[in-house]
Amino acid sequence: MIDCIIIDDEQHAIDLLKEHISQVHFLRLVGSQTNPIKGLAMIGDLKPGLVFLDVQMPNLTGIEILKLISNDCHVIMTTAYKEYALDGFEHAVVDYLLKPIPFLRFLKAVNRLWTIQNNVRPVNDQDHYVFVKTEQKGKLLKIDSRRITYIEGQGNYATIHMNDQRKITAYLKLKELADHLSSMGFVRIHKSFIISLSHLTAVEGNMVRIVDEAQPITIGEAYRKEFFEMINAKLLSMPPNNAPD
Known part of the structure; x- marks a missing residue:
């Protein structure tokens, strides 16, 4: 089971991610926050295995939060702007999701993390x-x-x-x-x-x-x-x- 939190200044974006998370058996939502400063504190308190992190937020951006958190915490970045993808990948995030996030694209991202966490080999022609x-x-x-x-x-x-x-x-x-x-x-x-x-x-x-x-x-x-x-x-x-x- 992977504990995760959501940090996004838009409540409707959090609500969509909550719905997606509820449909994946190995994810458990332990918190969400629209205030990025409080969200940073939440990461330190709850020590989740995964953070869904919005890029564009007031006072503290997702990229700035990314530079402050531990490498033990995996991050999937979310934003409405494609141009921020490069910054995220420079900090070794798991994936980058463009809003509004379709469930199938979300599932592909979290399955990638599940594979990393469990050292599972990717599916190939012999693994069917x-x-x-x-x-x-x-x-x-x-x-x-x-x-x-x-x-x-x-x-x-x-x-x-x-x-x-x-x-x-x-x-x-x-x-x-x-x-x-x-x-x-x-x-x-x-x-x-x-x-x-x-x-x-x-x-x-x-x-x-x-x-x-x-x-x-x-x-x-x-x-x-x-x-x-x-x-x-x-x-x-x-x-x-x-x-x-």
């Missing part, structure tokens, strides 16, 4: 399997994550749909699976569904199509903004005025 607890006591099943098309949550259990039409019931909550599989190309699109982006074939309004599945899956309202931000980042559009190449 997971183990899950099944209904049979004491039995763990090895699953090739590349063959998972989507996952359906059912309380404390999840049904994992495979590309060979198998269905595997695992004793896991969907949130735990979403956190673990996010770095493997999976995204949660509904309170009851996680999908594999590699098996996504189409987006139709507020629904997605998964390969070899007759019925589309609805994108939940709470997940639509982050999902479509991710999709739009990959969208190829026609040049202005339909100009030829």
